[in-house]
Amino acid sequence: MPYSITPLLPADIDALLSVQASAYPAQLLEDADFFLNRLALSPGTCWAAKEKQTQRMLGYLIAYPWHAGLPPALNEKLVQIPQPATHWFLHDCAVATDAQGLGVGQALYAAAIEAARQDGFDSAALVALASATTYWQARGFNPPMVHSRDLQEKLAAYGPGASYLMRPLKIAAIA
Template sequence: MHIHTLQTQDIDDVLKVQSSAYPTHLLEDADFFHNRLALSAATCWSARDAQTGAMLGYLIAYPWDGSLPPSLNVPLQRIPVQATHWFLHDCAVTPAAQGRQIGQRLYQTGIAHARTLGLHSASLVALETAVGYWQRLGFEPPANPAPELHSKLAGYGVGARYLQRSLHS
């Protein structure tokens, strides 16, 4: 397996991986991925099979302010100027590649890069089925969540949780 920064020519493959990993109501469109790559291409990654070149998974992340998660499938105008936070927007692996530590490798690559950028903390929205996985990686609910958090999470589905962790541990 090879991990590389995601390129615009990878977006068709990203859409295929995404549709194999998520229910229809969580799918984001090509414009969303183009937007995130235009703003922070150096923090988005793909994993490809070393022999076939097939995309096995991807990670979309970017510097953020850490207050609330961005909305699904909504373009951003810019990355916050005072970003000290790494937001892991999406990490998906094809069902056929599950169990090969691809998601873990993408996460490790992304978080190592976030640390080199000097970012201090990380957050993500965990779908209900993945909350335990992310908690095992050190993510926890915020101590004092913003009042608007509940409405922000509604688009992610029942049981979705906003989780955070320090990048210094």
């Protein structure tokens, strides 16, 4: 099942919602307006993985510039990207059940992280669901040194065991 990674388009949102519904429990689902909002604010940081022959969506990744500290709320529209946007926030990455194990998530992440580096971001952050924490830690994401009460309250909306993780994006030169 060869696939390609392309920029996400508004016409992809229905397919995205289908992939999302197959990947997450109902209490974590975000609506079409949410995704259209993020796509309108940051079209160059949202990606789709599509089967080459049929153009069926196999997965997606939603990211955008954000400020350090607290993650954004689930399913809440933004009026604008916060200024200053100090890091790249990976909001959501999901892969259709029948495409899992094909490297779709890794390909989406590789395309997105390269774009974030090209955009000049030094760090990235995400909220990992309990079931995905080890996946993201294997990709260099770790909990910040300090957890505030506000952060814990924000994470509660993501479900038990959710954690805020960060990683540097700049690769240090080898001396």
